[in-house]
Amino acid sequence: MKIRLNEDVETVKIIQEGLKAKDGYCPCRVGKRPEFKCMCQEFRNQIADPEFEGLCHCKLYYKEK
Numbered sequence: 446m447k448i449r450l451n452e453d454v455e456t457v458k459i460i461q462e463g464l465k466a467k468d469g470y471c472p473c474r475v476g477k478r479p480e481f482k483c484m485c486q487e488f489r490n491q492i493a494d495p496e497f498e499g500l501c502h503c504k505l506y507y508k509e510k
Contacts, residue, residue: 446492446509446510447508447509448506448507448508449506449507449509450506450507451504451505451506451507452507456504460472460505464483464505469482469483470482470483471483471485471502471503472503473503474502483505484501484506485501485503487501487502488501488506488508491508492508495510498510
């Protein structure tokens with residue numbers, strides 16, 4: 446298993462700017478809840494799933510099997 450940034454450099458740049466503006470909380474979600482802090486709880490759950498391969502909710506990270 447490997448976690449890497451999205452290969453789309455522009456997407457990564459936009460998401461990282463959004464994270465900075467929201468103090469590390471997912472810019473794709475409304476509000477600042479603990480489960481929205483990057484890496485969000487949704488993606489941590491997906492990382493724990495050995496069958497999951499793909500992008501996180503905001504498309505910043507990609508999990509490879």
